[in-house]
Amino acid sequence: MTVLAVDKLVKHFPIHGGLLQRQVGAVRAVDGVSFTIAKGETLGLVGESGCGKSTVGKTILKLIEPTAGRIVLGSEDITALKPGAMWPHRKRIQTIFQDPYSSMNPRLPAGTIVGEPLENFDIARGRERDERVAALFERVGLRRDAMRKYAHEFSGGQRQRLGIAKALSVGPEVIVADEPVSALDVSVQAQVLNLLIDLQAEYGLAYLFISHDLAVMRHISHRIAVMYLGRIVELTDKRTLFAQPLHPYTEALLSAATAPDPRRQRRKKAIVQGDVPSPANPPPGCHFHTRCPYAVADCKVKDPPLREVAPGHHVACHLR
Amino acid sequence: MSAEANAILEVRDLHTQFNTLDGVVRAVDGVSFELARGETLGIVGESGCGKSVTALSILRLIPPETGRIASGSIRFEGEELTSLSEEAMKRLRGHRISMIFQEPMTSLNPVLTVGTQIAENVTRHLGVSKRAARERACEMLDLVRIADAKRRLDEYPHQLSGGMRQRVMIAMALSCDPQVLIADEPTTALDVTIQAQILDLMLDLKEKTGTAIVLITHDLGVVAETAQRVVVMYAGRKVEEAPVEALFDNPLHPYTRGLMAAIPRLDTDAARLQEIPGMVPLLTKPIVGCAFAARCPIATDRCRAEAPPMVDVGGGHTALCWEVTS
Numbered sequence: 073m074t075v076l077a078v079d080k081l082v083k084h085f086p087i088h089g090g091l092l093q094r095q096v097g098a099v100r101a102v103d104g105v106s107f108t109i110a111k112g113e114t115l116g117l118v119g120e121s122g123c124g125k126s127t128v129g130k131t132i133l134k135l136i137e138p139t140a141g142r143i144v145l146g147s148e149d150i151t152a153l154k155p156g157a158m159w160p161h162r163k164r165i166q167t168i169f170q171d172p173y174s175s176m177n178p179r180l181p182a183g184t185i186v187g188e189p190l191e192n193f194d195i196a197r198g199r200e201r202d203e204r205v206a207a208l209f210e211r212v213g214l215r216r217d218a219m220r221k222y223a224h225e226f227s228g229g230q231r232q233r234l235g236i237a238k239a240l241s242v243g244p245e246v247i248v249a250d251e252p253v254s255a256l257d258v259s260v261q262a263q264v265l266n267l268l269i270d271l272q273a274e275y276g277l278a279y280l281f282i283s284h285d286l287a288v289m290r291h292i293s294h295r296i297a298v299m300y301l302g303r304i305v306e307l308t309d310k311r312t313l314f315a316q317p318l319h320p321y322t323e324a325l326l327s328a329a330t331a332p333d334p335r336r337q338r339r340k341k342a343i344v345q346g347d348v349p350s351p352a353n354p355p356p357g358c359h360f361h362t363r364c365p366y367a368v369a370d371c372k373v374k375d376p377p378l379r380e381v382a383p384g385h386h387v388a389c390h391l392r
Numbered sequence: 393m394s395a396e397a398n399a400i401l402e403v404r405d406l407h408t409q410f411n412t413l414d415g416v417v418r419a420v421d422g423v424s425f426e427l428a429r430g431e432t433l434g435i436v437g438e439s440g441c442g443k444s445v446t447a448l449s450i451l452r453l454i455p456p457e458t459g460r461i462a463s464g465s466i467r468f469e470g471e472e473l474t475s476l477s478e479e480a481m482k483r484l485r486g487h488r489i490s491m492i493f494q495e496p497m498t499s500l501n502p503v504l505t506v507g508t509q510i511a512e513n514v515t516r517h518l519g520v521s522k523r524a525a526r527e528r529a530c531e532m533l534d535l536v537r538i539a540d541a542k543r544r545l546d547e548y549p550h551q552l553s554g555g556m557r558q559r560v561m562i563a564m565a566l567s568c569d570p571q572v573l574i575a576d577e578p579t580t581a582l583d584v585t586i587q588a589q590i591l592d593l594m595l596d597l598k599e600k601t602g603t604a605i606v607l608i609t610h611d612l613g614v615v616a617e618t619a620q621r622v623v624v625m626y627a628g629r630k631v632e633e634a635p636v637e638a639l640f641d642n643p644l645h646p647y648t649r650g651l652m653a654a655i656p657r658l659d660t661d662a663a664r665l666q667e668i669p670g671m672v673p674l675l676t677k678p679i680v681g682c683a684f685a686a687r688c689p690i691a692t693d694r695c696r697a698e699a700p701p702m703v704d705v706g707g708g709h710t711a712l713c714w715e716v717t718s
Contacts, residue, residue: 259438262665292656314659329613330591332612347553
């Protein structure tokens, strides 16, 4: 059952310049991205800095307005909803961030922070709210008496648990998790990943899991979409992606990743050279052709569409 | 051991402390290791384990207002660094021992061109002419594979990408042919395809120049693929040391084992990640017994009461643990 469908999503940020601050161009952060997520499923969105993965997340959450495309939550098209009309749907799609500390009021006790959405959405007040918050604390592995503590008294991993409790409090169907474990040490990262997996099984949550870390992706995702310069270049189930990557960029990412195995030879793993071009001025044709070791003449002029080359395996490359 | 005779850098029982409002933090609490000529030594551990403070101690870069090397010895080519004058340290840094950091933008001067900054280091230490220093700078940018080096010399750090800035830092660090390069999380801020380029580059240059490297990282994958020997740190202590294959084949310390079971793998689908319960201990209080005891699955009463011994199992593999037998 699809709970979130995104179709040809586009987000361009205008660039202003000159004396009159006219629009002189646009950063094409997201340039036609489509995917669906089912109940109880995790779709991983992986890519390097500036590929647009976080912008996809923010646009779906309607924290920023899409330039074009459609976002369908359940059976509701939320693309054009104004803030007031969007309000009741916000319960259904929640988020957890990389750094939950920056979103927590340092003067409020943790219990109040986690309970805020319950009041905002008129779900519970007073004693009932406190009871619900206490249950949430226990569910995410925090002690009840931690409700009286302040955000700075928690460790990084505990703050991420608070962020998860807050997102869970309103009973969402979809959670957009943007690099939720990137700032955590590995021993704590494992705790948070396990918690997210358990919660998904318990509540049938759908996750859009945004990360740059391929190993984390492999662990938590069911399907993975690889993004490069605003576009999805490959989308398939995780086993296929790691066993038979089809897009040269996916291949480059997998080859560049390090593994805790000293016998895996590290020699010459960088199969792509150079830096990612600017999304304000992406290369014509296939965005990846400037770094692609296999690029042919066609790649420089023709835009490769995302095609289904095997059941469930989508790739945007002229050579596949 | 032969490694000792060949050691270019020897750290013995290093204690580095900081004064904070919460009391004295024992950031490094009795760490010893050696670095052999031409070797790459990985120092791995999580936030706050003291790996960066160890590096800063070696270069005597601990801010004197808040911290100090309380005791211990650091010998570089037989010379004791802890008692060396500040003037002599200045001659050493960037010349015979160099360092690169995680975020190059914070160590590059934004108002000077990269050519000027590399040349400055060369003139200071080698006393060559401005012209020769600029030529050396150009040569170094070529060496770190920055295309069109001549033109890049006159660019400012903000005009370069993150990966290129790290290349400039490496160029600067290697410009006076140091015997030791200390790299503190050199690729952590970089994207994975750029990280691969920088690691390839560092290993290539090491082969060319013979510089010994201390690579400090939280990333077991980076250590596995670059280091020959590894020191694992926890709560300011060295808990395990081994040749890289031995460490990954047969981790001895429960903390090392825990870390390895906690990382998601690229090559297999683990059903569930092992968690290390609890948190790192506060370093403001002296730790009684083993620092890892509170989180250790096999800890006994002795572990909580008595400091564990460093057990040598042979082949250069040691672990700070009561439960490991030699």
